[in-house]
Amino acid sequence: MKRIAPLFLLTVALLVACTPKQTVTTAKIAVITMMQGGEFWGALKSGARTARTATSAILEFLAPINEADYEGQIRAVEQAIEQNFDAIILSPSHYTRLKDVVAKARTKGIKVVFADTALIGQSSDFLITADYRQIGLDMATHAFSLFGDDEQINALIIGSLPNTTTMTNLVESLSEALRSRPNTRIVSSTFSFSDEAIAYNIASNALQHEPSINMVFALEEYTAGGIAQALADRAGIRFIALGNTRYEIQLLEEGIIDALVVVNAFNLGYRSILAAVDLLEGKKPAHQPVDWALVTKDSMFSEAHQRLLFQTVQ
Amino acid sequence: MRRRGHPHSIKTILSVAIASVSILFTVLVSTILYVQFSATIRNNATISTREIVRQINANLNYYTTDILSIATYARDLAKQTDTLNRAQIEERLASIVNSRQDIVCLLLFKTDGTLLLSTNDAPLRPKNEIIGQQWFERALGKEGNFYFTGPHVQQLFKSAYPWVITYSQQITYRTEEGELDRALLVIDMNFWAVSELVQTARLGKSGYVYFIDNDGKIVYHPYQQLINSNLFNEDIASVQEHIFGTFHTTFEARERLVIVDTVNNARWRIVGVAFIDELMAGLKRYTAIMAAVLLLCIVITIFIARSIASYISRPIRELERLMNSVERGNFSAPPTVGGSQEVAALSETFAVMVRRIRTLMDDIVTSQEAKRKFELDALQAKINPHFLYNTLDSVVWMAEQGDSEGVIRMVTSLAKLFRISISKGRDIITIAEELEHVRNYLIIQQIRYQDKFTFSIEIEAGCEHLPTVKLIVQPIVENAIYHGIKYLQEMGTIAIRVHRRKPGAIVIEVRDNGVGMSEETLNRLLDFNSPQPKRMGFGVRNVHQRIQLYWGSDYGLEISSELDEGTLVRLIIPEQRPITPLKGVST
Secondary structure, eight states, rough: TTTTTHHHHHHHHHHHHHHOOOOOOOOOOEEEOSSSHHHHHHHHHHHHHHHHHHTTTTEEEEOOOOOTOHHHHHHHHHHHHHOOEEEEEOOSSSTTTTTTHHHHHHTTTTTEEEESSBBBTOSSSSOOOOOOOHHHHHHHHHHHHHTTTTEEEEEEEEEETTTHHHHHHHHHHHHHHTSSSSEEEEEEEEOOOOOOHHHHHHHHHHHHHHOOOOEEEEOSHHHHHHHHHTTTTSSSSSEEEEEEOOHHHHHHTTTSSSEEEEHHHHHHHHHHHHHHHHHTTOOOOOOOBEEEEEEEEETTSSSSHHHHSSOOOO | OOOOOOOOOOOHHHHHHHHHHHHHHHHHHHHHHHHHHHHHHHHHHHHHHHHHHHHHHHHHHHHHHHHHHHHHHHHHHHHHTTSSOHHHHHHHHHHHHHOOSEEEEEEEEEETTOOEEESSSSSSSOOOHHHHHHHHHHHTTTTTEEEEEOEEEOSSSOOOOEEEEEHHHHHHEEESSEEEEEEEEEEEEEEHHHHHHHHTBBBBBEHHHHHEEEEOOEEEEETHHHHHHTTTOOOHHHHHHHHHEEEEEEEEEEEEEEEEOOSEEEEEEEEEEEEEETHHHHHHHHHHHHHHHHHHHHHHHHHHHHHHHHHHHHHHHHHHHHHHHHHTTOOOOOOOOOOSHHHHEEEEEEEHHHHHHHHHHHHHHHHHHHHHHHHHHHHHHHHHHHHHHHHHHHHHHHHHHHHHHHHOOOOOOOOHHHHHHHEEEEEEEEHHHHHHHHHHHHHHHHTTSSSSSEEEEOOOOTTTTTTEETHHHHHHHHHIIIIIIIIIOOOOOEEEEEEEEEEEEEEEEEEEEEEEOOHHHHHHOOOTOOOOSTTHHHHHHHHHHHHHHHHOOOOOEEEEEEEEEEEEEEEEEEOOOOOOOOTTOOO
16 A cells, blocks of 8 residues: 555646646736827737737736826836736836836846837847837938939928937937938927927927928827927928828828828737747747838828728727 | 566566556557547537638628628619609618618719719718729729728728728619719728627637638738738638638648638638637647546556455465464464465465474474483483492491591481482472582582582572572582592682572572683583583583573573683572472471
8 A cells, every 4th residue: 555655646646737727827017108198109009909819918008198207107117016017018218217117127027128119228128119220211211302302401300209219219310311411401300208289389480490491300199290280381391200190191191291100019019018928938039120111192002001001090 | 676587476467467458458448539539529620610610601691791782772772863862862871871880881983983972971082082992993894793892991081091891883873864874882891890790700719710802812811910010920822722621731830720611792712710729629638637537547457456466465475474484483373374265275284284293393392302301310320320339438438447427427418418319309499409419419529538628608698499400500519529629739619609690590609729621621611512522511511401491591501710720600590489498408
């Protein structure tokens, strides 16, 4: 009997081990965007939700009301740390101020995936973003195509948040590209803090003081909205914007906006969740930049572009 | 490691035999069950998946037929412009469209893009933008043919971008002038409402249904957004290869069951994709349970096999144990065991044999003991005449010398000596009697050897009446005189002392100051297994054997001696209850 007993124990252990059970490890992931509203963040969250179905992760979306409110974002990260999330998807709205809280989260073993923006000089567990330098270049190239070779370009650039990596990259590459063309002058390069009213005021004032401005770049959807209103009764000013809001699409159709750059935020959201789950499972997520497209009025209904442009318009 | 050719135990042989047959049988049955069950599950999964796809197709068919009937109704109305004005027709169509969530709008265009009828009041896009669209171009010039587009962004009204599926058909309508003309009927269906028909169906956990058109282009796919972002790939190639039916394929390292069917009314094909690992999840569970049960069965089988083997082999082992016990000399154990008939019979035979051996051995012991007694008797008989002759010779000599006192002393001692020697035939006497015997012997010898030695006898109080085997001290004393004191120039002494030694032993010490023994002689004397020495030691050894015969090997003689110093002999006997001394022997 003595020799049989361990055999029985072994069998029972094996029976328990073999008993079919749901071994779904549900990862708790906090998705912290820069703000609660916005088409871009909406698409990102939609992508994250789709990924939730594929990974059976539990998601919670946290964000301040205003994009510029990095303090609010820090509080959101603190909250995620307190609530013991396994991973955090974060689009830092300030490239230095969030360093401490991100470091704190990582010390607690929380995987941090940066989506779209990052922190300066601090690595996260993973970063998913579009090639914003290339976007800047392409915006400039498209802008040049709107003017004759010898035509003078006086450009106004309005970004959203000055202290984010994407804006820095985008503004830098756009400015560099613009400066590379003769007869091109950047009249002003400034930021709206993602506020439509501020963007409107900046644009109005700029246009008033520099009537020669004939090219405007809006690097964010709310900014584009503000600028569009400032351009309402002005003809002949070329306008390239980022985003795919209904208003921007209408402006594109109406010819007020010459081109829209649409970053696939759905992809951003979806892949950041997959990356977080991969990291939690000890796998290495694949690096692949997020796709984007420069859409004009002519190409907006093309099969390739309409799915990107209208992904949130239903 | 078991040596080659080493015989296995019956238990092992039986266990292995029973267990292997049972396990083989169990595994065989399990395998057959598994194969059958696996085939059934696969079959059922295929059937149920096909049924789901068929059901979705039927729903879609029902839906498109419904749209066709609306189209027919609209076509009929379009010809009734003689009886109904435009507003009335629009109102009738609007009542249908508005009652349904799924229809976005219904319009009728002239072939040049001019709007004839519309259920929607929103401002329309310019003509040129409308006639260029796919649904317009495809239906135009093909009277009667109707088309369903894939999902796309509607481009009919300004600033409205719903995702729709468009039905378009060229029809004939009656102009307000009463002439028949060609027109294009358009019904836009809300894509999300249509996709609900498909999305609700799940094939397994993550299986899905999608549609492709004749060219193998995806019309609808639930993961369209992921496909656009290159996050998801669809295996269109294998579907194009098979065109129709059910097939298995492996795509991106996952085996999938693919069901392809044609969709009525639209030139599409419906493709159902189910993942085998999900469909077979039941089998996995079954396999796990089966494996566990199988394992349990094997363990139980082994346990039962061992039990049976034990039941059979235990009596044999028991018999073996008994045999071993007998081999070691234990004949007292009752050598019978239970178990099977054969073993019981064997055991009984063995028992008879052991009983017979025991009887024979008892006989041998008895005869041996008798023999030894004869030997002892003979020894005593041998000593006494010699001693008696010498003593009587001394008596005669003393009588001739006129030493009547000496004669009396000697004869008295001799009488006492014999009195105790005989001791009514008893073997056990008191220590006091034994010492008295020695005293008389010493007195006689003292006279004979003309006061060549002195002696002393001491006895610890309370030891007088303790029992001892008789005549054990005298041979030692005799040895001391003949081999020790006789050769001594000076006066010899013999000291006899009796005292207790804990625990529970009595020591009778005989110490002389004789010539002693060499170490070699002493060793030979102490080694009781060596051949008997001719003269010296015969009595000593006899004493030792007698003590051991009575009280076991814990008792006997201890001898220490040194040349020219003397010899000390200790007789160790157990301390037992005091006994009554013989009558008439003064102590």
